Amino acid sequence: MSTAPDIRTELDIRTDPRDPRYPAGPRLFSRLLTRQLFGTSRRQNPAEFMQSVARDFGDLTHYNIAGRHFYQVNHPDLIADFFTTDAPHHHRNLVMQRSRDVLGHGLLTSEEPLHMRQRRLAQPAFLRSRIASYADVIASYTNAQMRRWSNGSTLDLHREMLELALRIVGKCLFDLDEINDLHAMESAVSSFMYFMPLSFVPFSRLVQASPLPAMRRLRAGQRYLDELIYGVIAERRRDPRDRGDLLSMLLQATDAEEGAATNAAISMNDTQLRDECVTIILAGHETTANALSFALHLLAQHADVQQRLRDEALAVLGPDRPVTADDYPKLKYATQVFAETMRLYPPVWVTARMCAEPYQIAGFTIPKGAALNAPQYALHRDPRWWTDPDRFDPDRFTDGAKQGRPRYAYFPFGGGSRQCIAEGLAWMEGTLLLAMLARQFRFTPEPGAPENIPISPSITLRPTHGVRLSVDRT
Template sequence: MTTAAPSSFVHARTAPGPRGLPFLGNLVDVRRDRLGTFLRAAVEHGDVARLEFGVLTGRRIAHLLRHPDHVKHVLVDAPDNFDKQTPGFTRLREVLGEGLLTSEGSFWLRQRRIAQPAFHRQRIASFAGVMVRAGEERVNAWLERARRDEPIDVAEEMMNLALRIVCETLLGVDMVDTSAVSQAVDVLLADVRNGLGSFFSLPRNVPIERNRIFLEAADMLDRQVQRIIDARRKSGAEASDLLSLLMAARDPETGEGMSDRQLRDEVMTMFLAGHETTANALAWTFWLLSLHPGVRRKLSAELASVLEDGRLPTFEDVARLEVTTRVLQESMRLYPPAWIVARRALRDDVIGGYAIPAGSLVFVSPYVTHRHPAFWENPEGFDPDRFAGGALSRLPRFAYFPFGGGPRQCIGMSFAMVEATLLLATLGRRVHLDLLPGQRVVPEPGVTLRPRGEIRMRIVPIEPGSTARNGA
């Protein structure tokens, strides 16, 4: 499949799409059911589906792109024609400022170059011990709860665990109140999510309850971040974490370092991107494993084989944990934490023969593309073996893109995969998690793809040498 040149814009067709309401377009449908609306648009209207948001939002036009070649066009072939000046990123900047996730242009490139060394393979390998130790301490606490027959909310557990790891590895601190930070992040992301579907938003200085809660959460996080920065400046100690690299960096032209505001924005981005996405991926993974005991038996068998005598995993084991990796890949195919990428077209373009006007939005969604029937057999099924034998190399590059792609591909991709693999192995070698009955677990698409509410699970210890441990 090819993408036409922009010069053919005047002859391009208008893409089909779902019929909307007068004055509102598709806004109500998207607000009510984002995932369902996007999936239906792709199934019923094809690889390029046009959406309209009515006069209350300035009659904005958007196109949902499903085909891997179209995703590649936006993220790799013509990234300079698609910027991040979208409603979603505007609201996200209220939380993250101008960090790596939200900034653009030369400023973003400078920040990316400063941050990149912290994510080299050797640095990630040095963090593996922290990840495994945190996982082992967590599973020990779970076993205490299992003795009292106390269930856990695996979504909350993974959030707190991943936040602890990001604080120790990327920020070099262990003094953050993880519970308070998680609650504040929940408030801020919920506000961003709810705002995306609102007909209008009041300015933050309007004294309504929603604004008060948002500002209190933002202020609490700001104080936590400033506390970390102040403590590091005061200590003067050299460290190898990302915060230390950012604080030591100097502009090659002016010799100036980063301001506290710039540091704050990057730390806030790490709080979000460094724990929210990994935590969601693991929560979905444990839920899926509880629904598919055959897959869980294969995972247990691999852990028993690779981690002989029940030892803890190491960085060197990651490459050997093939089933573990495939389980995570399939979990992120079905429930990619970064479920959608939004861009704004700067100039008229043509994609798949359809006109993409300047100023309109484009959406590329791993959640939608990962279910494309032309590339995925039984796309709604959970089958980690579909990734066996180098299967990804036989697919188009963007048939699977849970970490994005192109110049803006997630800088922490390798970090996240190592962390998720080591944590799944560390936890899974000692316990199974069984979903408690009577729950309806559904995804909530906001900034990330979270479970809506709790995922309550019973802890089932795996005794050394038991049949469960041997994969039976």
């Protein structure tokens, strides 16, 4: 996707009237009390909370939770700084730091300079030429999944998309034709996702070592994935042919920059490979599945958009030919639908960091240890950049429409040196999959289903109760 030009606009920065050292923000205790006493509004989820803070207090906001400083940046210019000039002052946030217990030191959790080195090594696996071959995987696995759907049935499409995305990542990463034990893999991955927000609570290490069922599942999941991944790595070391998958690329990767100093090729050891594989499974599975599930929900709610998507899919792909990577750039409307879905329901709904050393934003000093949030959810629904922001309208993403917005009014894949390494793959996967699904099936909501789907913002943004739709062959 081409990006919008850099348009800079005036910032709305306000000072806290009670303490000029801080930017304005809500007093959480009084807010909570008012709500308890007067029931002034329904309970907000964290994504809606950040959206309301941005709306009520300006472009840089501050609040205290349990004695900890939180700063939230709500303007595209500040988001641009967050990802570029301010990034050297940041560490990974607390959740990512504690997630090293299960993820190790992969791309998501590592700090510089390790992160940069690993990124250099992993980058070739995600180049355009390489990911083109994954289109065949996407096509055949999507066809296989659709064959299991009986005409006229009602399905939880969120479950279906989670399963499909996991099969696709298993094949693209390891060339696993059939994940032997999909259930074990799913439960390992979901126990990890369950653990990540928990890592925020005090004494989480004690909780993790406890005999609680969820923690037992976490440890079993860790053992299962370790066995699987180390097994595949050992087999590949014995027979290092290129299988065309991500792991082959990671195994071949050598760091010329570091190697130059020692005159030897530097590559990843088994632990680093394991950490990157677990990271890719986790980062590549739920994000994609959630985006696709929300897209299907929106398509079911908007029959006109669904029909336009189907018309394009039939025009580009014909009625039954398998898709290829060459189809991807021609499926312009499908890409717009995927883009607009991630505007309304960004799978990564907030980018969080921790302040590593004091620095200034808009004249305010950010103290060491403060939490920093750049909320995709709030920026993507800010009426300054999006007219009628809650309306689903894929035409916001025509080339012309994109020109009028600042680069960081929209950032589902983050930015700067930590921008999603697989962004190209994710766009291709989302676009091809949506076109294939709309070509074959019509999706309709269950009678009485709410138009606004309940959401759960945790590590990723999920549909709280899944996405139940009826599926009919076209």
